[in-house]
Amino acid sequence: MITVVWFRHDLRVQDQPLLHQAAALGNPVLPLYVLPEHWTQPGPEGINRLGPAKAVFLQECLADLAASLDGLGLTLNTALASPAALLCHWHQGTPLQVVTAEADAPEEQQDINALRTQGITVHEVGTRTLLSSSQLPWEETFPATFSRFRKKVERRGGPQIDGTEGDPRLLPAANPLPLPEWAGSVVAALGAARGNWQRDPQHYFSLSGGEQTARQWLQQYLFEDRHLRHYKTTRNQLIGTGYSSRLSAALAWGCLSVRHVWHAILDYEQQFGGDQHSYWLRFELLWREFFHWSQREYGAEVFRYTGLQLFDHSPLPRLPGNELASRYWQAWCAAETGLPFIDANLKELLATGYLSNRGRQNLASFLVHDLGLDWRRGARWFEHHLVDHDVASNWGNWAYIVGVGHDAQGGRRFSPTRQWWRHDPEAEYVRHWLPVMNGLSRQQILKLHFAHGNEPVWQGYPAAIVSLPESDREVS
Ligand SMILES: Cc1cc2nc3c(=O)[nH]c(=O)nc-3n(C[C@H](O)[C@H](O)[C@H](O)COP(=O)(O)OP(=O)(O)OC[C@H]3O[C@@H](n4cnc5c(N)ncnc54)[C@H](O)[C@@H]3O)c2cc1C
Missing domain, CATH: 1.25.40.80 (Serine Threonine Protein Phosphatase 5, Tetratricopeptide repeat)
Known part of the structure; x- marks a missing residue:
């Protein structure tokens, strides 16, 4: 019997409960990272889950993890495959048990269930959260809003977290298991996703x-x-x-x-x-x-267009017709909406795989409340590009801004005009990401921001794709 330590979103060796659990089980250990093959394939809207910046970040994480494990005498095995298919395949030749993190998303739970169905013992360990499953401060109903959740946690003086688990123990290494021919190379997949x-x-x-x-x-x-x-x-x-x-x-x-x-x-x-x-x-x-x-x-309700349905809110905005929706979407993906503040945020995300919280809020609000597009497109696009993509935080925040998640107020629209004016008072941010704006005053950039319906007005910079509501036309 060997113990496979299946890493997913816990790519470290310090304070690593998976390694401590494996040590307690006492068998030879095989560390494994599987890049789920469906991440590299187009999902709904033709968007896959591995944008270039994200691929690079993951490659760096895996290289670092491999080096740290090497220092412990262990070799990180990697594969591009369906995780459940690979582990079940190995189990047929070499009996194994699996140590892995508790599932976050439904598809991870499905993988874990599939292993159990094949008779594999899976030890699920909490690695991702502050609270453990046994410490949750609500009885039956999950708190509908963040403030109720926070108060419940804080009322218990918490979260009360034990000291973290320190250095990894030395573990006996299992002999490597051969990869089946249908498994692909993670390095090659990440290299392809990285492109230039x-x-x-x-x-x-x-x-x-x-x-x-x-x-x-x-x-x-x-x-x-x-x-x-x-x-x-x-x-x-x-x-x-x-x-x-x-x-x-x-x-x-x-x-x-x-x-x-x-x-x-x-x-x-x-x-x-x-x-x-x-x-x-x-x-x-x-x-x-x-x-x-x-x-x-x-679980899967988080990904529904109508969201969690916790509150009785007015219906979602009407989606634009296909032609308009496709024009809006193309402009969004190319960072050419014609609103300098929105485009600057889109450019930053494309160039770096990161965006400030303020930028994310503004983009999400604009896509949903100004363009009227299906919010899940935006969430998937973030999932593709963000180096910090986290299913719960991304989809939860999108649903919150739309008004189909945990926001009791029924969604948040951020005025792109006032947000820009307030958070970029010298237009430094806009000029950084849109160098074409260098040489323009803030007032001149504001004119472009309102230039809906006109021909391109500045060195080929496009006119705004939507006309902002009257209430957005004043700044102070
Ligand atoms: C539409 C949208 C999508 C988002 N998608 C993600 C995502 O995929 N992954 C992600 O980690 N965060 C996401 N966030 C939350 C937040 O924008 C980022 O966590 C934050 O900008 C990351 O920068 P930071 O580490 O410097 O944050 P800091 O301000 O330094 O916050 C510290 C940490 O707290 C957590 N945090 C902060 N704000 C939030 C929040 N609103 N929701 C959940 N956790 C939060 C993060 O772990 C963050 O690293 C999203 C927010 C929005 C509005």
Whole structure:
């Protein structure tokens, strides 16, 4: 019998409950990462799940994990395949048991169920959340809103998290198992998804993937640069280093555990004193927690057009006809909507695989409330591009902005005019991502923003694809 440690979104060796569980089981260990083959194939709307920046980030995470495991005498096995098919195939020749994380999304649960159906013992371990399944602070009904959730957690003085699990133990290595011929190469698949995409550190702040980088950045962010001292004030900014924590990609791929980050913030508070800023970073981690438990509670309902149906809201906006919808969609994908603030955000996401929270809110609102497109297209597009894509946080936030998730107010429309005016007062962000705007004053850029229906008005920059409502025509 061997123990397969099946990594998914927990690509680290420090504070790694999967390795501790494997050690407790006592058999030779085979570490495995399977890139699900359907991620590379077009899904609905023709969008797959592996955009170029995301592919690069994942490749870096896997290289880092392989090096760390190597240091422990273990070899990381990788394959492009259906995870359940590969594990069942191996099990026929070599009896195995599997240690893996609790499922987040329904398709992960299906894989785990398929293994059990084939007689494979699967040990599911909580690696992704602050709370464990036995600590959930609600009895029967999942709290419908974030504030109810947060209050329940905080009323219990929590989350109460035990110390994190430290260094990995030395484990006996299993002999490698041969890959079936139908399994593909992860390196080749990620290389193909990457295409010509290059990270450009001169051009913007960005972090590479992997546990080492993530740990270094956490240390720098909290204890060397001490960016946390201004977090609550700066977290809505759009440009620069340290305005927010930039921990999302490391958390999404599990290069850091959320419990480790939580403890690091507590250490910071111990050293420098807790304040509204350090509290607010923990507050945001509770948002992540909320969406994770919501995802587990509602499963596939999260992906429905009509969402969770928790509140009795007015119907979703009418979808535009096919021709118009296709024109809007093409403009969106090319970052050519003709609204400079929207296009700047789209450009940033395409170039980096990252976007500020403010930028994400504005894009989601614009796609749904101004273009009237099916919100799931936008969510899938984010899923393709974001290096920090996390099923629960992405789909949960989209549904929230549409008004079909946990927002009791029935959705949020952000005025692209006022948002730009307020959060980019010198038009620095717009000019950074749209250099064609260099040399234009802020008022001139605003004119372009309102130029719906006209011919291209500035060096080929397109006219706005939609006319904004009258209420959006004033700025102060
Ligand atoms: C439409 C939309 C889609 C999003 N998709 C994702 C996604 O796929 N993955 C993702 O991690 N976040 C997502 N977010 C949440 C948020 O925008 C990012 O977590 C944040 O911008 C990442 O930057 P940061 O690490 O510097 O955040 P910080 O402001 O430093 O926050 C610290 C951490 O708290 C968590 N967090 C913060 N805000 C949220 C939130 N609103 N919801 C859930 N968790 C939050 C993240 O883990 C983040 O890393 C989305 C938000 C919107 C509006």
